[in-house]
Amino acid sequence: MALAVNDLKVWYRTRRGDVKALDGVTFEVADGEIMGIAGESGCGKTTLGKALIRLDTRMKHVGGTVVLDDDELPLADDAAMRRHRYREVSLIPQYAMSAMNPTRKIGRMIRDLLSAHNVRYTEVLPELERRLKLVGLETDVLGRYPIELSGGMKQRVVLVLSTLLNPSLLIGDEVTSALDVSSQKAVARALVEFRDHGFVKSMIVITHDISVLFQVADTILVMYAGHLAEKAPAKTIISAPLHPYTKMLIGALPKVGDRYEEQQLEGIEGRPPSLLEPPAGCRFRDRCPLAHDKCAEAPPFREVSEGHHVACWAVS
Amino acid sequence: MRGYLARKTLVYGLTFVVAVTLNWLIPRLMPGDPVQRMVARAAVQHPETIASMTDYYERTFGLDLPVWQQYLNYWAALFRGDLGTSVWLFPAPVSQVVLDAVPYTLGIMIPAILLSWVVGNSVGAMAARSRWLDNVALPIGYLITAMPYMWLAILLAWGFGVALGWFPVAGGYDFGLVPQWSWSFALDLLQHWVLPFLSLFLVALGGWAIGMRNLIIYELESDYSNYLAALGAPKRLIRKYAFRNAMLPQITGLALQLGTILGGALVTEIVFAYPGLGRLVLSAIQNQDFFLLQGTLLFVVIGVLLANFVIDIVYVLVDPRTRTGLTGATA
Secondary structure (H helix, E strand, O other): OOEEEEEEEEEEEEOOEEEEEEEEEEEEEOOOOEEEEEOOOOOOHHHHHHHHHOOOOOEEEEEEEEEEOOEEOOOOOHHHHHOOEOOOEEEEOOOHHHOOOOOOOHHHHHHHHHHHOOOOHHHHHHHHHHHHHHOOOOHHHHHOOHHHOOHHHHHHHHHHHHOOOOOOEEEEEOOOOOOOHHHHHHHHHHHHHHHHOOOOOEEEEEOOOHHHHHHHOOEEEEEEOOEEEEEEEHHHHHHOOOOHHHHHHHHOOOOOOOOOOOOOOOOOOOOOOOOOOOOOOOOOHHHOOOOOHHHHOOOOOEEEEOOEEEOOOOOO | OHHHHHHHHHHHHHHHHHHHHHHHHHHHHOOOOHHHHHHHHHOOOOHHHHHHHHHHHHHHHOOOOOHHHHHHHHHHHHHOOOOOEOOOOOOOEHHHHHHHHHHHHHHHHHHHHHHHHHHHHHHHHHHOOOHHHHHHHHHHHHHHHHOOHHHHHHHHHHHHHHHOOOOOOOOOOOOOOOOOOOHHHHHHHHHHHHHHHHHHHHHHHHHHHHHHHHHHHHHHOOHHHHHHHHOOOOHHHHHHHHHHHHHHHHHHHHHHHHHHHHHHHHHHHHHOOOOOHHHHHHHHHHOOOHHHHHHHHHHHHHHHHHHHHHHHHHHHHHOHHHHHHHHOOOO
16 A cells, blocks of 8 residues: 555644644555545645645644555654655645746756756656656757746646656645646646556545546545545545535535526535634534534544445444 | 847937936036136136136137037047046046046945845845844844945944054045055055945945845745755755845846945045045035036946946846746747
8 A cells, every 4th residue: 555644633833722734634545546635625635735745834743644655754854754755755736837946947947856866867858758748748848947838838847847756656736726627637637647657656636626536536535624524436425425524515516417597506504613623523513414412522434335434423 | 139138228328328418417507607616716806817718718618619519519529538627627637537536436336336245145045044143134234234324434434443543544545655556555555445345335235135035035935945845855956046036136136236326435435535436526516527527427327327237138147037028938
């Protein structure tokens, strides 16, 4: 198994106290698996993605372990973590449009980065050019500055650059959010292709857009307020979700064939709880139609059928 | 690039013409008549003598001609390198007087501007990465950059000149020496140079350091820095990129500074009685010496324009974004 996350807790330090953005999550990602993470903003999905590669200065690793290919990642130790970055864990950031130094030619920047990892640029160059062609870019982009490329082109360069050393795990944070639908499709397809070619062993794709996950992901993990709600194969999440939050989330998506002049598209009433002092028990309780007394106790994230985990007392 | 150069040359050419015109015009709008002043200096009483002297001076300075012709003559003489004759130091030619003063001003300004820029940027970049240095350097930087040039100059002159007696407080060289190529004269020049240099250097230093610190911190927070860090790039590489990008606004700042520091140099030269262009401007104004004032300001204008032109070109070479911005994107 590529990645095993066990009871991971990452909190944000603030002046008013700790924000428990990621409060004990446990899951696994298999070799070759593309796992999507979905959830509304503030659910902890970006925090999870960041925690796996680089904590920012406000984030604090409170507990839990992350094991990648039998190696425990030293999340809290920035210097020790540096050896794992890029070679083992890599990232496609939310901000691919501005991810590259505007005053360096792209090839030059890649050369600088590779030499920092003791990799010779000239040795990797043929593979780099091959992959650029694979995503439909000319090799002369290496001689250009980032501003000379369109948004979609930059996104693809970042994709190639991030996966150049064949990392075990690639984290894609809102990879497609800033793109138009046709570029979205191209990038989604490239992600799957890169996995199929073995450039990346497994992937975590974070997005608020479940329809993108349906195209890309093998499994989907739904998060709510710093906890896991449900994890299942993508098809199951869409067609037969079990957790009431997942059901409502899927129900909030428009469906082809439905006529919305006649019926209202349903949203989910209420807001997620504050993560500064989150309530005990199931965090979805206040918005849940199925809530009952038992929900004051936190439900375990358990496997209800093969590869289908749910954290809900109402699901047996 | 060629189109850009042509356009820049045109803009700078136009600026030059306007500057020279203003330069010619402004002394003529000043109250007072320099010829009357010269005649008065001769202290003659006889009206006929006065009339013929006035006539002679007016012809010598070309003031008897219509204004438009004076203007054209001014341009024609300019291209021959003739800036006229000084009224104050009559009959010394203005070009000679100015050229004598230029090395003193450049000798102070160029090291002060460039060294303060280099040192300030280095200190600022270091402060951005060390909390301890930041806490020390930042308040000092704010303090010295807020000081007026002349006030700092007076403090230095009093402290190091009068109180400690380490450096002389006035002049470009000792009044007892004759300018010559010798070690003792060079050493004397250097001693007189230290305090005026220091006053300009220190004031500019603080501003550069503060600016650089803020710019670097901004760059280190930027997306490309975060991405590099996520890909395991060492701090050294990230800082190198941040420094390089933070330098760009500082280069523009340098160009702007070149224009404004002249005001500082002027006051500094007066405080230290330093024989540069600044003191020449003051003497020219006090003596209503049109030609000297014009000539001095002309050198200043040419200096500032040249410096800005060079910086414009350097900027295009170091920042690819300005290049595409000016020629249209190629992609």
